[in-house]
Amino acid sequence: MKRIVNQAAAPDTSFADALIAWQKQHGRHQLPWQRTRDAYRIWLSEIMLQQTQVTTVIPYYARFLDSFPTVAALAAAPTETVMAHWSGLGYYTRARNLHRCAQQIVAHHAGRFPSDPETLVSLPGIGKSTAAAIAAFAFGSRAAILDGNVKRVFCRVFGIEGFPGQAAVEKHLWQRAEALLPARDIEAYTQGLMDLGATLCTRTRPACERCPMQSRCIAHASARTAELPARKPKKAIPQKSTVMLVVMHEGEILMEQRPPEGIWGGLLSLPELNRLSVASQDDDLHEQLALVLSSFGDIESVETLRGFVHGFTHYRLMVTPVQVRLRQRHAMLAQSDYQWRALAQISEAALPSPVRKLLGTLSDSVFQPL
Secondary structure, eight states, rough: OOOOOOOOOOOOOHHHHHHHHHHHHSSOOTTTTTTOOOOOHHHHHHTTTTTTTTTHHHHHHHHHHOOOOOHHHHHHHHHHHHHHTTTSOTTTHHHHHHHHHHHHHHHHHHTOOOOOHHTTTSSSSSEEEEEEHHHHHOOOOOOOOOOOHHHHHHHHTOOOOOOOHHHHHOOOOOHHHHHOOOOOHHHHHHHHHHHHHHHHOOOOOOOGGGGGGGGGGGHHTOOTTTTTOOOOOOOOOOEEEEEEEEEEEEEEEEEEOOOSSSTTTTTTTTHHHHHHSOTTTTHHHHHHHHHHTTTTTEEEEEEEEEEEEEOOOOOEEEEEEEEEEEEEOOOOTTTTTTEEEEEEGGGGGGOOHHHHHHHHSSOOGSSSSS
């Protein structure tokens, strides 16, 4: 089949008109962050919706607003409390940036979100597309968005070749997004792009028969909806491994406070043998454990649990959990990154989702004092 060659197009006002009309009649109107001009609520929803489905976000959004009803309340909250509310939502850099952004809004903008997209994009965690969405929904600003759903819509409707993550393709998409901006109804237009990509022009099995762009869609006309947008070139996914320690003593579990940056930054997690270890890899597991846990207590028993795999964006982590019971434990330095937590209260902590799942799958006997 003949490939379609892309040429820059003149502004297409009929595209925006058709999208706005469709959104007003068929788009989503009952999402909890809609029908508001509150920039705080709009910003919160936009950050949570990055790489996360609406159905997953809704309960987290509600809990955040219950605990942090204003940007000032969020800014004043302890980091651990914010991370605990985010726990399970993934991509934890978003939560750290969310907290930092709230603090900057209070400290440098008198608790008010800027209406200018260029100022918004200078704040932590707010990219160009997110800034445009906040400006459009909160202030009616005429600014272009370009998230993953919108890229897919544009690539299919206009037959845009190449992987959207490549610089040249993304530049072309931004030019297209800005050229298509309507002179009116920017809120309905922006929401329409989001709704179209999320509900009809989906990655698999797009509902072309209900799409308002069907008659103009190049991908549909050429039977190439499965090919556009082009997929990211595949490369081997690196694999890493770690041993997680479930160290128990009298109804409490040893937890590590992760550093602010890096994997699971700012969260409580289980200690990992490779992070604790000063032992030789030639030593067997029991010898390593005896050495690295000597500062925490005396080992009574060791049991290797069923392993699992956790996928990150750029690699897969093979986790081998090892349950260790201590006969007695030693006092730790006050400044230690490690702490004992009562198991009955561990569900309230800010835990990475795989750690939360691991602890949840252990039998009830694990959670009983010796």
